[in-house]
Every structure is written in C-alpha cells, then in structure tokens.
Amino acid sequence: MNTPSSESVPVKALDPGLYIVATPIGNLGDITMRAVDVLRNVSVIACEDTRVTGKLLKAIEAKTRMQRYDDHASEDVRRRLVELAAREPVALVSDAGTPLVSDPGYRLVREARVAGVAVTSLPGPCAAVAGLTLSGLPNDRFLFAGFLPVKDKARGHVLEQLGGIDATLVFYETGPRLVRSLNAMAEAWPRREIAVVREITKLHEECRTGTPADLIRHYSAHPPKGEIVLLVGPPAEEATVHDSDTMLRDALSEMSASKAAGKVAKLTGLDRQELYARAVEMKSQ
Numbered sequence: 140m141n142t143p144s145s146e147s148v149p150v151k152a153l154d155p156g157l158y159i160v161a162t163p164i165g166n167l168g169d170i171t172m173r174a175v176d177v178l179r180n181v182s183v184i185a186c187e188d189t190r191v192t193g194k195l196l197k198a199i200e201a202k203t204r205m206q207r208y209d210d211h212a213s214e215d216v217r218r219r220l221v222e223l224a225a226r227e228p229v230a231l232v233s234d235a236g237t238p239l240v241s242d243p244g245y246r247l248v249r250e251a252r253v254a255g256v257a258v259t260s261l262p263g264p265c266a267a268v269a270g271l272t273l274s275g276l277p278n279d280r281f282l283f284a285g286f287l288p289v290k291d292k293a294r295g296h297v298l299e300q301l302g303g304i305d306a307t308l309v310f311y312e313t314g315p316r317l318v319r320s321l322n323a324m325a326e327a328w329p330r331r332e333i334a335v336v337r338e339i340t341k342l343h344e345e346c347r348t349g350t351p352a353d354l355i356r357h358y359s360a361h362p363p364k365g366e367i368v369l370l371v372g373p374p375a376e377e378a379t380v381h382d383s384d385t386m387l388r389d390a391l392s393e394m395s396a397s398k399a400a401g402k403v404a405k406l407t408g409l410d411r412q413e414l415y416a417r418a419v420e421m422k423s424q
Contacts, residue, residue, distance in 0.1 A: 153180050153228035157221075157251045159244065160230050161237040161263025165340035167198050169264050175199045177261060182227040185220055187243060191234045203230075209243045217247055224256045237265040241285045241311050266339055267309050270368030273346045274334035277373060280306040287312065287320055294320065298327040302405045308371040314363040318355060324371065325351035327405050332372035337363055374407055383409055387418050396422055 158177050163169040178184060179201040185208035186192035192205055208216065208231070223229055233242035251258055267283050284301060287310055288294045301308055312320055317335070324333060334348045335358070347354065383403055390399035400415035 153177065154257065155225060155227050156229070156257030156259055157224045157248065158228060158230045159238050159248065159258065159260040160232050161261060161265065162192075162195055162232050162235060163340070164235045164264045164266050164269070165338065165344075167195070169340060170195070170199065171261065171263050174261050174263060175201070177228075177230055178203060178232075180228065181230040183220075183223065184230045184232060185247070186232050187234045192232055195232075208247065212243075217250060220247060221251050221254050221256055224251055225254065235264070235266075237263065240265055240267060240283070264340070266311070266366070266368050269339045270334070270336040270346075270370060271307065271309060273336050273339070274307075274370045275346075275348065276307045276332065276334055276370050278307060280373075281309055282306045283309045285311055287316075287323075289316070291319075291323065294323050295327065298323055299405065302327060303374065303409075303411075305373050307373055310369040310371075312367045312369045314365055314367060317363055317367055317369070318358050320369060321351050321355045321358065325355060328371065330375065330406060334368075334370040334372075335363075336368040336370065337365060339368070374409075383407055383414060384417070384421070387414065387421060391418060391422060 158181060160174050160177055161171075162174065178196065178199065181203060183204045183206050184192060184196075185206050187207070187209045189205045189207055196203060196205075206216075206220065208220065220229060231238050231244050231247060233239075233244070236242065238244040239248065248258055271278050271281055282301070282304055284297070287297060310320070314337075321333070324331070329351060331351070332348060333351055333354055334346060335354055336346045338344045347357065349357075386403045386406060387399055390402050394402070396415060396418035400411050400418050403409065403414050404411040
C-alpha cells in the first residue's frame with residue numbers, strides 16, 4: 140500500500156472534539172487522506188482492539204496513543220474520553236469500517252453531544268453500503284438490520300417482523316452462522332432473491348445471489364469464513380390478488396385460515412388481516 144508520508148500531508152492543528160473515523164474494511168488503500176491526517180494528529184485514538192488498529196497506524200506512519208474502547212468499557216472510561224475530547228482532539232475507530240454501524244460508539248457519541256463536545260464524522264468504508272452496491276438488488280430503499288439474533292425462535296420472530304417491508308433488507312452475519320440464517324430465510328421467504336457478499340475489497344471478494352435454497356446448497360458444501368453482508372430483496376412486486384388466491388388455496392389444504400394467511404403474508408408482503416379475511420371467505424365457498 141502506498142500511503143501518504145508524514146511529509147506529504149500537512150500537519151494541521153485539530154480543534155478539540157470527538158472525530159468519528161471510518162477505516163478500511165479490507166484493502167488499506169481505501170483509507171482517506173483526511174482520515175490519515177486526523178489519526179496522525181489527534182491526542183488519542185479510542186479503538187476496539189489496539190492490535191488491529193496498531194497495524195493500520197503502522198501502515199500510515201502514525202504514532203498516536205491508543206485507548207481501548209468497546210461496548211464493555213466502563214462509564215468511567217467513557218466519561219474520561221468525553222472530558223478529554225472537550226479539551227483535545229480524540230478519534231473513535233472500530234476494527235474496520237464506520238464506527239457505530241453495528242460497532243461500539245453509540246454511548247460515547249451520545250454523551251459527548253450531551254456534554255456539548257463537538258462531534259465530527261469522517262465518512263469512508265462501510266460494509267453494509269458496499270454490499271448493497273455489489274448485490275444488484277434494488278437500492279432505492281433499504282433497511283439495515285444489523286446482526287440477526289443467535290437463537291432460532293428470536294431469529295424467526297425478527298424475520299417475521301421485517302417480511303412485509305418494501306425494501307431491500309441488509310444484515311451482517313458471520314461465516315459459522317450463515318447457513319442457519321439462510322435456513323430461517325428459506326422458511327420465511329423461499330422465493331426471495333438473496334445475496335451473500337463476503338471478503339469485500341479483499342483478494343477473494345465474492346458476491347453470490349440466488350434463492351435461499353440455492354445458497355444453502357452452496358455454502359453447506361463450501362463453508363465460508365469471516366464476516367458477511369447478507370441481503371434480501373424486497374417482496375415481489377408481481378404478487379397479485381390472483382397469485383395470493385392461488386397461494387392461499389394451496390395453503391388452506393394443509394392448515395387453518397389464520398396460519399395460511401400468515402404464510403402467504405410472509406411470502407408476498409401483503410397485509411395479513413386482508414389475507415385472513417380472504418382465506419375465511421374461500422373456506423366458506
């Protein structure tokens with residue numbers, strides 16, 4: 140990586156405050172010149188893991204002091220960082236990507252603002268946005284939903300809540316949990332288009348799309364590693380009344396009107412109450 144040398148970026152005195160700095164998610168070349176300048180010139184860098192951030196600082200020739208800060212940090216650590224940021228420039232970074240996006244920092248930023256400390260955000264890499272742009276799924280409206288719950292029942296409940304939203308859904312997932320999440324999606328949305336994006340900006344970057352069943356077959360045979368962006372296309376726009384009637388009729392042959400309405404609502408994104416009324420009508424015919 141060719142990074143700006145300490146001579147090529149002018150040293151500029153930074154105002155006191157908290158600087159939220161996005162860092163590369165893979166390729167170190169994605170760091171911005173502004174981020175390099177800030178990380179070299181703040182008084183301290185609050186980071187999740189000093190070993191991870193230390194590698195980045197070595198690459199950009201920065202010798203700034205680091206302070207470990209994550210979601211388990213004590214209130215006293217947070218208070219001292221806010222007090223320091225009131226007098227001197229302090230940077231907040233995560234291990235990779237944009238802080239606060241499923242990463243630590245929410246409480247620190249909130250308390251800094253309450254204390255009247257200036258907060259500045261330096262935009263840059265974000266896995267959720269990069270995954271969205273790679274996926275080929277509709278991106279005019281999307282919902283970032285972070286990590287799905289670990290337990291099956293809670294995961295299924297979240298998917299049920301999100302199923303009818305007319306937007307592309309964006310999740311973060313880990314390699315070991317991917318197939319379990321895909322299995323839950325296959326049950327909730329068997330016809331939705333799914334994208335699995337991994338190793339973003341790295342040598343083996345991958346974007347694979349298909350139905351949940353397609354992706355389950357592939358990743359069961361080829362277990363992935365690392366962190367993953369998992370995207371789900373919006374409910375099919377072509378779901379018409381005729382389509383829903385056909386689906387309801389099939390479902391009613393196996394289950395009650397209430398369960399049939401719930402199943403079709405998940406698949407189409409149509410209103411569950413309206414589907415239930417239609418199902419009751421069909422059963423009475």
